[in-house]
Every structure is written in structure tokens, then in C-alpha cells.
Amino acid sequence: MHASILFASFATAALVALVNAHGALYQIEVAGQTFTAPLVSAVSSNSGPISVPSSNGSITDVTSDDMFCNSGGATPATTASIDLSKGNNISFYWNSGYSAGTNWIHNTGPMILYMAKCTGDCSSQTALNTEFMNIEQQGFDGSTWSQAALDTGAPATFTIPSDIASGNYILRHEIMNLASVDENHPSCSWFTITGGSNSYSSAQTVTFPGGYSASDPGLSAAGSAIYSVKTNAEYTFPGPAPVIASDGSSSLDHPLLLPLGLLPLLPLPLPHLPQLVEFSLPLPPSLLPIPPAHPQRQRLSLKLPAHRQKLPLPLRAQLQPQWM
Numbered sequence: 001m002h003a004s005i006l007f008a009s010f011a012t013a014a015l016v017a018l019v020n021a022h023g024a025l026y027q028i029e030v031a032g033q034t035f036t037a038p039l040v041s042a043v044s045s046n047s048g049p050i051s052v053p054s055s056n057g058s059i060t061d062v063t064s065d066d067m068f069c070n071s072g073g074a075t076p077a078t079t080a081s082i083d084l085s086k087g088n089n090i091s092f093y094w095n096s097g098y099s100a101g102t103n104w105i106h107n108t109g110p111m112i113l114y115m116a117k118c119t120g121d122c123s124s125q126t127a128l129n130t131e132f133m134n135i136e137q138q139g140f141d142g143s144t145w146s147q148a149a150l151d152t153g154a155p156a157t158f159t160i161p162s163d164i165a166s167g168n169y170i171l172r173h174e175i176m177n178l179a180s181v182d183e184n185h186p187s188c189s190w191f192t193i194t195g196g197s198n199s200y201s202s203a204q205t206v207t208f209p210g211g212y213s214a215s216d217p218g219l220s221a222a223g224s225a226i227y228s229v230k231t232n233a234e235y236t237f238p239g240p241a242p243v244i245a246s247d248g249s250s251s252l253d254h255p256l257l258l259p260l261g262l263l264p265l266l267p268l269p270l271p272h273l274p275q276l277v278e279f280s281l282p283l284p285p286s287l288l289p290i291p292p293a294h295p296q297r298q299r300l301s302l303k304l305p306a307h308r309q310k311l312p313l314p315l316r317a318q319l320q321p322q323w324m
Contacts, residue, residue, distance in 0.1 A: 022056045022057055022058050022096075022097070022105075022106075022177070022185060023056050023094045023096050023097050023102075023104045023105065023185065024037075024040055024052070024053055024056045024094065024095065024097030024185075024187065025037065025050060025092055025093070025094050025189075026093055026097070027050075027092075027093040027155075028050060028090065028092055028093070028189060029090070029091040029093075029155065030082055030088075030089070030090040030091070030160075030191075031082050031083055031084070031086040031088070032086055032087060033080070033082075035048050035049055035050060035080055036048065036050075037050035037051075037052050038052060039097060039098055039099070040052060040053060040054070040055060040056055040073070040098055041098055043073050043074045044074065046074040046076070046077050047077045047078065048077060048078060048080070049076045049077075049078055049079060049080040049189045049190045049191060050076060050187070050189045051069050051070065051073065051074065051075050051076050051187060051188045051189065052073045052074045053070040053071050053072065053073040053097070054071050054073040055072075055073075055097075056096060056097030057071070058177065058183030058184060058185055059071070059183070059184045059185070059186070060181055060182060060183055060184070062182070062184065062209060062211075062212040062213065062214055062219070063209045063214075065127055065209060067127075067184065067186060067208040067209040067211070067212075068126075068127035068130070068186070068188075068208045068209070069170070069172065069186060069187070069188035070185070070186050070187055070188070075123065076122075076188070076189060076190040079121075079168060079190040079191060079192050080189075080190070080191050080192070081191065081192045081193075081194065082160070082191050082192070082193045082194070083194050083195055084160065084162050084164070084193060084194065084195035084196055085195045088159055088160040088161070088162045089157055089158070089159055089160075090113075090157070090158055090159075090160055090171070091156065091157045091158075092155055092156045092158075092173045092187075093150075093153075093155045094156075094175070103150060103151050103152065103153050104147070104150035104151055104175070105151060106147065106151075106175070106177040106179060106183075107144070107145055107147060107148035107151060107179075108145055108147075108148075108177060108178050108179040108226060108227075109145060109147060109175065109176040109178035109179070109222075109226070110138060110139045110145070110146075110147070110176055110218070110235070110237055111137070111138045111146060111174065111176070112136070112137045112138075112173075112174050112237070112239065113134075113135045113136050113137075113158040113171065113172070113174075114132035114133065114134055114135060114171070114172040114173075114174065114239075115132065115133060115135050115160070115164075115169050115170070115171055115172070116130045116133070116169060116170045116172070117165070117167050117168070117169055117199075118130075118167070118168040118169060118170060120168070121168065122168050122169070122170055122190045125170060127207060127208060127209065128207065130170060130207060130208075131205035131206070131207060132170075132172055132205055132206055132208065132211065133200060133203040133204065133205050133240065133243055134203075134204075134239055134240045134241065134242040134243065135158060135159075135160060135161070135242060135243060136158045136159060136242055137237050137239075137242055138156070138158075139232040139235050139237065140230070140231055140232050143230065147177075150175075156173065156175075158173075159245070160193070161196070161198065161200070161243065161245040162195075162196065162245070163196045163197065163198040163245070164193060164196040164198055164200065165193075165196050165197055165198055165199045166192075166193055166194045166195060166196055166197070167192070167193060168190070168191075168192050168193075169191055169192075170188050170189070170190060171188065171189045171190075171191060172186055172187070172188050173186070173187050173189075174186040174187070176219070176238075178221065178226045179222070179223075179226070181222050181223065182214070182219040182220075182222040183222075184212075200243050203240075203243045204240035204241060205240065206239055206240055211239050211240070212238045212239060213238075216236070217236040218235060218236045218237050218238040219238050221235075
């Protein structure tokens with residue numbers, strides 16, 4: 001009898017440890033609205049825009065189909081609306097997935113918000129036809145990882161570009177726990193966004209699976225190596241660079257400068273290039289300000305966005321005056 005009670009107590013403790021091992025997204029706040037997902041154990045009752053996984057476990061194989069929007073469970077039952085004129089900050093709350101009043105328990109690794117525009121109804125999107133762009137990535141907040149705040153019940157708050165084109169989107173919020181091995185926790189939600197017009201067509205996009213490799217420095221550092229990383233400058237985020245709001249290009253530094261005369265000699269579309277390509281030529285005196293502040297530096301630039309993985313087709317270019 002005593003042994004049976006002891007075994008039952010041990011089994012209960014093991015179950016509690018199991019269900020609290022990781023977590024799930026349970027609530028989103030955006031533009032004055034709150035959307036709450038059911039617990040993992042009540043997945044059949046899902047009626048909102050947040051997908052609910054079949055468990056609160058992590059994904060350790062970045063080639064798994066579960067990297068798209070997590071494992072099994074229930075897809076969103078509806079598509080909610082976001083009017084960007086009422087606010088574009090979006091907050092994600094995580095808990096254990098099995099019990100209300102619990103919090104996310106990990107504190108080591110980055111968080112990234114991805115968005116993908118749906119071709120019509122988001123219910124027809126799959127891992128093969130959904131192109132995600134990195135909206136914002138969060139690493140360290142001071143001396144601690146930003147995800148550590150979730151352990152206190154605080155949300156992970158990101159900013160949707162206020163000018164992003166209206167349409168149906170899948171929002172994919174992902175937390176990576178790198179304390180021992182790479183453990184990925186993606187969660188998807190469906191929203192119809194109104195108020196913007198920028199398609200961000202030049203932003204680099206990826207699919208999931210396919211967006212990461214196990215050898216990516218930001219993932220392979222999981223375990224003892226990650227504890228030597230103390231700042232964002234020391235960490236290499238996996239995946240594409242985030243978009244620059246109101247610009248539409250990825251955050252790529254140090255453009256490659258080429259004479260404008262080379263443009264007719266280059267093949268189109270341009271081959272894969274690691275950064276922005278910029279062609280420039282001096283402006284004629286008639287177009288310079290009077291008096292010109294630095295006439296020898298005033299130039300006209302033709303910028304062609306060239307990304308690490310692919311270029312948008314058709315190739316887009318824009319003329320803009322720029323101080324060199």
C-alpha cells in the first residue's frame with residue numbers, strides 16, 4: 001500500500017514536470033483587442049485565430065514539417081482583423097500550455113516574429129507555398145535574453161510595420177530555447193490586416209522547414225557555448241535579416257558601390273549577391289541646391305535590392321537622391 005502511494009506520487013510529479021517542460025502561445029493583444037487560445041488539453045474547442053499544438057513540446061529537428069506552425073493540434077478557426085491605424089504593437093503571451101496561470105519557463109535564446117501574406121484564404125497555405133519575412137528579432141535586453149521576461153508573465157511585444165500592405169497574413173512567433181540543445185517553439189496565428197500599402201516585395205523570405213540549418217551558428221551554439229554570448233553583437237540570428245519598416249528592404253549594411261555605366265553590361269536578373277547594389281552618378285549643376293552645400297558629393301543613386309537567397313521578380317529599382 002505504501003509502495004503504491006509512493007509510486008502514484010512519483011508518477012504525478014513526473015507528469016507535472018512533463019506538462020510544464022516547455023509551453024505554448026495562449027494569448028495575443030493587438031490594436032486594442034485580446035485573443036485567447038484554449039489550453040493544449042482542450043484543443044478541440046479552438047474558435048479563435050491562434051493555432052493550438054498537440055503538445056507543449058519543442059521541435060529539435062529544423063527539417064521537420066512541424067517547423068511550419070508546430071505539431072498537430074488545431075489550426076486557427078477564424079481570421080481576426082488588425083486595423084493598423086489603431087496600433088501596430090503586438091504582444092504574445094506564453095504559458096505551459098496545460099494550465100492557466102503558468103508562465104513560460106526558459107530564459108536562453110532569441111525570439112523572432114515572421115509574417116507571410118496569404119494567397120487568398122490562409123487555410124490554403126502550406127509549408128511549401130508560404131514565404132515568411134522576418135519582421136523583428138529580439139535577442140538580449142541589456143544583460144539578459146528578452147525571452148526571460150516571459151517567465152514573469154510579461155509578453156513578448158513586437159512591432160508590425162505600420163505601412164505593411166493590407167491582406168490576410170500568417171503571423172509566426174517563434175521562441176528558441178538554446179540552454180542545452182536547439183529547441184524551437186513556433187506558433188502561428190491568422191490575421192487580416194488593413195491600413196497599409198507597402199508590399200515589402202524586396203524583403204528576403206524563407207519557408208519552414210527550410211529557413212534554418214542545424215549548422216547555423218545561432219543554433220549550433222546551443223548548450224555550453226551559448227553562455228559565452230553576452231550581447232546581440234556576439235550572437236548570429238538564424239534566418240533572413242529583418243525588414244526595415246517603411247523601406248521594404250532587409251537590414252543589409254555597406255552597399256556594394258558600382259559605376260552606373262556598368263548597369264547595361266550586367267545580366268538581368270542579377271546573380272545572387274550578399275548585399276545591396278548601388279549605382280551612382282553625379283547630378284548636373286542645374287539640379288543642385290542653390291547654393292550647393294557639397295556639390296562634389298551630391299549624386300543620384302540607383303539602388304537595386306539583391307538578397308542572399310533570391311531577388312524579387314520582376315526586378316524592381318528605384319531612383320532617389322542621396323548624399324554620398
